[in-house]
Amino acid sequence: MEQTYGYIRVSSVDQNEIRQRIALEQQAIPPDRIFMDKMSGKDFQRPQYQAMLKKLRPGDLLCITSIDRLGRNYEEILEQWRVLTREKRVDILVLDMPLLDTRRDKNLLGTFIADLVLQVLSFVAQNERENIRKRQAEGIAAAKLRGVRFGHEPKPLPRNFAEVYGLWEMGQLTVSEAARRTEMSRTTFRRRVKSFKKVCP
The missing domain is CATH 1.10.10 (Arc Repressor Mutant, subunit A)
Incomplete structure (x- = not known):
């Protein structure tokens, strides 16, 4: 029998996953089929994600609240999407992006549209992260020019x-x-x- 699974990811242990959990429970997904990792999305070597992969069977549905919960790396997301939909033959529903619902329009055009939307979203998400890192680096450089010190204060010099x-x-x-x-x-x-x-x- 086909099952529906949910996946939650937050970047660190102190982040709250409750919004994602509520959204998945509203899809009538039981708690024992919701998997959660509290770690970076830079790759897919996450314990709970890997455990979920082993559970998934052809025809199952995987729900996530947004594409960045799946991962943060553009190429990795695209590869994982291919593994899920073509190798595992499971459907994926991205709750905040109705176009990313592989159950609809199972024809070639529907698949093309979903893949295209996924590529655009993944690229935009990664590009924004790179822009954030660039702005942070520029901000740090500007602060250093103004004499702002970062890190620990050096120890006082010895008297001699x-x-x-x-x-x-x-x-x-x-x-x-x-x-x-x-x-x-x-x-x-x-x-x-x-x-x-x-x-x-």
């Missing part, structure tokens, strides 16, 4: 740093000895020297 730095600068100490006297690694000493020079040129 200026003295040790002076001796090292005059060639009276090796880097290893200067680092030892300031209780730093050689890499840290060199890095702190650069920042010290900016403050005390």
Whole structure:
């Protein structure tokens, strides 16, 4: 007998999945046939998604609330759509996009329209994510130019740093000895020297 399954995905454990769950329960899907992962959608190596794949049989219906709940990578979504509809031979219903309902128009035109809509939506979703990352990077770069600091504040320099730095600068100490006297690694000493020079040129 054909069954209806639901799939829920949220990106992290602190995100709430209740809206997706209510939407799927309104499709009369019992709780034991709703699978949920709380992890990134960058690929499909998710425990509950893989468990659901093993349950799906030809003629079953998979419901998701939106295409980005299925995944976040354009090429991966298209490949998974192909696996579900052609290899597993299951139908898919995307609740917030009625055109993405493979039960309707089972002819070649209907399949073409669904595939076309899926490709457009997947491309738009991925393009928007890339734009968000680009805007974030631009915002961070602009903030750094304004002098905004990111990350942890560096530890205060040891009291003897200026003295040790002076001796090292005059060639009276090796880097290893200067680092030892300031209780730093050689890499840290060199890095702190650069920042010290900016403050005390």
